[in-house]
Amino acid sequence: xxxxxxxxxxxxxxxxxxxxxxxxxxxxxxxxxxxxxxxxxxxxxxxxxxxxxxxxxxxxxxxxxxxxxxxxxxxxxxxxxxxxxxxxxxxxxxxxxxxxxxxxxxxxxxxxxxxxxxxxxxxxxxxxxxxxxxxxxxxxxxxxxxxxxxxxxxxxxxxxxxxxxxxxxxxxxxxxxxxxxxxxxxxxxxxxx
Numbered sequence: 001x002x003x004x005x006x007x008x009x010x011x012x013x014x015x016x017x018x019x020x021x022x023x024x025x026x027x028x029x030x031x032x033x034x035x036x037x038x039x040x041x042x043x044x045x046x047x048x049x050x051x052x053x054x055x056x057x058x059x060x061x062x063x064x065x066x067x068x069x070x071x072x073x074x075x076x077x078x079x080x081x082x083x084x085x086x087x088x089x090x091x092x093x094x095x096x097x098x099x100x101x102x103x104x105x106x107x108x109x110x111x112x113x114x115x116x117x118x119x120x121x122x123x124x125x126x127x128x129x130x131x132x133x134x135x136x137x138x139x140x141x142x143x144x145x146x147x148x149x150x151x152x153x154x155x156x157x158x159x160x161x162x163x164x165x166x167x168x169x170x171x172x173x174x175x176x177x178x179x180x181x182x183x184x185x186x187x188x189x190x191x192x193x
Contacts, residue, residue, distance in 0.1 A: 016048075019056065037074065051099070055109070069102035069121060076107050079115035079133065086121045108143075110160055117152075130158045144181065144189045157181070157189045165189070 003020040006012055010028040019038030024030065026044040034048040037056035047065040048054065054066070055074035064078045067086040072078075086102045103122035107113070111125040114133035125131065129141040132148035132155075141147050144165070146156040157165040159175035167173045171183040172192075180192040 043080070061115070067102075068099065069104050070107075071104065072107045073109040073111075075110045077112040079113055079117065081116050082113045083116075083118045084121070085118070088121060111141075128158065128160045142187055142189070144191070145187075154187070157183065160191070 004018045004022040006024045007026050009026050010024050012018070012024070012030045013032035015032035016030045017035045018030065019036055019040065021039040022036055024042045028042050028046045030036065030048045031050045033050035034052050036048065036054045037058065039056055040054060040058045040060070042060045043062035045063045046060050049066060049068045051068045052066045052070050054072045055076065057075045058072050060078045061080040063081040065084065067084055069086040070084050084105055086105070087096050088103055090096060105119055105121050106124040108125060108127045110128040113119065113131045114135065116134045117131045118136045120136070120138045123137055123140050125141045126143035126145070128144050130146045131137055131141065131152065132146070135148050135152040136150045137147060138151045144157050144159065145154050146158045147153060148155045159165055159179060159181060161175055161177050163175040165173040165175065165181055167183045173181045175181070181189050182192055183189050
């Protein structure tokens with residue numbers, strides 16, 4: 001007996017690796033070469049393609065497709081109907097759909113992606129990056145960076161706990177949990193404690 005939950009309307013192809021405590025809900029499809037960690041939650045109508053790797057504790061909301069080339073580390077949040085692409089210059093007449101054509105997209109630990117955001121392939125969202133709803137991410141997002149807009153640009157910084165960081169004149173901020181951060185540059189924030 002499996003130590004994870006799969007709704008009766010979901011399809012799990014033979015060979016898929018699914019961790020303990022994961023829940024896969026209505027109309028999902030997990031392909032045979034996918035790897036999913038423990039204690040993840042997949043909302044309605046989620047596709048996990050071959051060679052996708054998902055860490056522990058991830059939450060994938062309704063209508064998200066994770067195509068080949070996508071890697072999610074632990075505790076990543078993917079909001080409803082957000083989009084990952086996997087080929088930079090797709091064509092219908094001249095298909096580019098071999099593994100060599102797919103660009104890797106890496107979403108690091110604790111990052112959050114808002115509803116209806118688009119992540120263009122080949123980028124990295126660093127630890128605890130926060131992508132606003134509807135944003136179109138075309139380049140890497142730094143750790144703790146908050147991005148919004150089309151194309152997405154840094155609009156601020158967010159702690160690992162989800163607090164918007166307000167830096168003082170010396171470039172220091174403390175979140176609601178007492179954790180200290182330092183703004184090193186316009187493109188970099190470091191966690192100090």
